[in-house]
Amino acid sequence: MNQLKISVAGAGAMGAGIAQVAATYGHQVTLYDSFQAALDKAKPAVRKSLDKAVEKNKLTAEKADAVMSAIRFTSDLNDISGSDLFIEAIIEQIEAKQNLFYEVEKLVSDQCILATNTSSLPVIAIGSNCKNQERIIGLHFFNPPVLMQLVEVIPTFNTKAAITESCKTLMKNWGKVPVIAKDTPGFIVNRIARPYYGEALRIYEEGIAGFETIDHAMKSVGGFKMGPFELMDFIGNDINYKVTETVFGQMFYDPRYKPSITQKRLFEGKLYGRKTGKGYYNYANPSEPKPSNDEALLQSIFDRIFAMLVNEAADALMMQIASAEDIELAMTKGVNYPMGLLQWANTTGPEKVLATLQHLFEWYGEDRYRPSPLLKRVVADKTLFKTR
Numbered sequence: 001m002n003q004l005k006i007s008v009a010g011a012g013a014m015g016a017g018i019a020q021v022a023a024t025y026g027h028q029v030t031l032y033d034s035f036q037a038a039l040d041k042a043k044p045a046v047r048k049s050l051d052k053a054v055e056k057n058k059l060t061a062e063k064a065d066a067v068m069s070a071i072r073f074t075s076d077l078n079d080i081s082g083s084d085l086f087i088e089a090i091i092e093q094i095e096a097k098q099n100l101f102y103e104v105e106k107l108v109s110d111q112c113i114l115a116t117n118t119s120s121l122p123v124i125a126i127g128s129n130c131k132n133q134e135r136i137i138g139l140h141f142f143n144p145p146v147l148m149q150l151v152e153v154i155p156t157f158n159t160k161a162a163i164t165e166s167c168k169t170l171m172k173n174w175g176k177v178p179v180i181a182k183d184t185p186g187f188i189v190n191r192i193a194r195p196y197y198g199e200a201l202r203i204y205e206e207g208i209a210g211f212e213t214i215d216h217a218m219k220s221v222g223g224f225k226m227g228p229f230e231l232m233d234f235i236g237n238d239i240n241y242k243v244t245e246t247v248f249g250q251m252f253y254d255p256r257y258k259p260s261i262t263q264k265r266l267f268e269g270k271l272y273g274r275k276t277g278k279g280y281y282n283y284a285n286p287s288e289p290k291p292s293n294d295e296a297l298l299q300s301i302f303d304r305i306f307a308m309l310v311n312e313a314a315d316a317l318m319m320q321i322a323s324a325e326d327i328e329l330a331m332t333k334g335v336n337y338p339m340g341l342l343q344w345a346n347t348t349g350p351e352k353v354l355a356t357l358q359h360l361f362e363w364y365g366e367d368r369y370r371p372s373p374l375l376k377r378v379v380a381d382k383t384l385f386k387t388r
């Protein structure tokens, strides 16, 4: 593989991890952060992560040292000159990202690809101050970048097809699973996964079941590794709430993405979850959760959340956000779903999913539950979702 000069901006959780991945695959990496304190934290964090890989026999000690010395930690933006690929992973703030892209364009050649790791901002807007917009693209890694395989590759209206292809190839060379997503709110994963949290919160708010029962339903009936409330506490209610709010706004307030007052209150009260000791669960003073074992209740909770997830996947497919194959890969590799949602719907029967949604739509009379036309088409034609 050709050795490239890669620069990463932002030495936080994502940037440091991306730098480590790039250096592991033989590239010279410059990790830039405007705050020296962030670099002072990132350096030992990368070392620790490499030592762990050595302990697990995933890397030799020599290779770990070589990776470490391939990363240059710097607070001087000028050090990124000569880069072939620049990946931005700074604070999730549009002006900060736009300003950085503007400055970076002055320091690199016209051949350098400019990528952003944004989770929720429009890629095209981040690069909108740049002169050459053909080389701007989203490369959305998942947390932690060293372990998670999925990378959403997000071309904009302006991105040259050859740039998208070379990013896809490069990500494959880094051992990642790249999927191509349209530059739309939440891309693939953060769009399709919204009901996992939103519908769970709605079920809780209606008093149908408590957190532990909803979590138990999704794990025991659906085989998900973590229930929605455990997962929100793990991600952080600050981050999860903000992503929901952003997607909702960017979707012109489509009620399907409406945030929940419950989660907003947790966010406002700094009950972020694991990192603050309390969220939906109390981690400082844990108690044994006692979920209901009412099988009919557990099944109905699963059916409802599952139907909403399938509806999102069907709608994303209909709206050409990504190919069916990439939608399936994104949910299995990016958030570890037990099965791709389209395949899963095919297995349980699309007509069952549609019946659940139609019942919710009629009962509540809310647009939130409107079935995707693609789901209706699949059922009307007595066919199945295409999954590749």
Ligand SMILES: NC(=O)c1ccc[n+]([C@@H]2O[C@H](COP(=O)([O-])OP(=O)(O)OC[C@H]3O[C@@H](n4cnc5c(N)ncnc54)[C@H](O)[C@@H]3O)[C@@H](O)[C@H]2O)c1
Residues within 6 Å of the ligand: 009, 010, 011, 012, 013, 014, 015, 032, 033, 034, 035, 038, 088, 089, 090, 091, 092, 093, 096, 100, 117, 118, 119, 120, 140, 141, 142, 143
């Ligand atoms: N954390 C996640 O789960 C996750 C997943 C995928 C994508 N992302 C995205 O990746 C980006 C970084 O997220 P993170 O979790 O690593 O954040 P973080 O807060 O851990 O790190 C951000 C870093 O950027 C630095 N920074 C801030 N402003 C800067 C500037 N103007 N110039 C240079 N450096 C600056 C900060 O010092 C900090 O070290 C965000 O866009 C986020 O949306 C995060």
